[in-house]
Amino acid sequence: MPELPEVETVVRGLKKEVINKKITRVTSSYQKIVKQSFSSFKKALAGQKISSISRHGKYSFLSLNNKKTIIVHLRMTGQLFITPTTQKKDKHTHLEIFFGSNKHKLIYRDIRKFGRFELIDTDKINTYLKEKKLGPDALTIKLNDFQDNLQKKNLILKAALLDQSVIAGLGNIYVDEVLIREKLSPLKMTQTLKPLKVKTMLSTIKKVLKEAILKKGTSYSDYVNSYGEKGKFQLHLRAYQQHGQPCYHCGTLINKMKTAGRGTHYCPKCQKL
């Protein structure tokens, strides 16, 4: 599923490919993908250029030169990538953006149709982030803010790291990967964490995310980057979907349980409560 490293990889690719290209046409065969009416969305995009692209957590922002911004969230199985205009769309392609005199189009594919597009005023991005209760981005969050957000609620650690208001960008894969590297139990309560442990955990969060970005993300199931290619971080997973495999650190078999409503992979020896 697309988490921070996957969204960052897509954003970096799109920056190279679609900045300053004029949008000529937008089509959709599943208009629910767009939050507001598709006809107004289509009208607002036509004739505009994408002037800048940014990301916060798992949200990406494609800003147009008419002071509007397209917000994209890929949710579980969303794919946003460039493909030749001659490529015929398949049944999972729900949106296509065409550019003037260009051999390529930007398409949105999503098997489970959970992803969403939304159009807002560019100067309201910060308001939007507040409305969604999005916390600081995981790559840039300051230790003090992370510490405060963790202490505010006494949550199970796994749930706290998945909570986008605490830290934005982590999902099920990277939370499990961080916890096994930190030898922390997913069941530990946040208020029992020592300040020094919070510090090392945050540096591990940033380290794992950066490594995953270098590997162009994790393609466990459907994720592909802006060129439709798979990532390579799945080769470096130590916990996620590794149940039955020996632990990277001690050789004990990785276990799987359900925590905070999610599949949670952990080493029963390294990650004791």
Place this chain on the structure above:
DNA sequence: CTGTTTACCTGGGGGC
């Protein structure tokens, strides 16, 4: 108000 559960979707895999 806050924590918990369900809905949104489809494909894949297990059981039979």
Place this chain on the structure above:
DNA sequence: TGCCCCCAGGTAAACA
């Protein structure tokens, strides 16, 4: 081969 059921998990909405 095929049918049924469950599972995958990000977020919003409904619920207790």
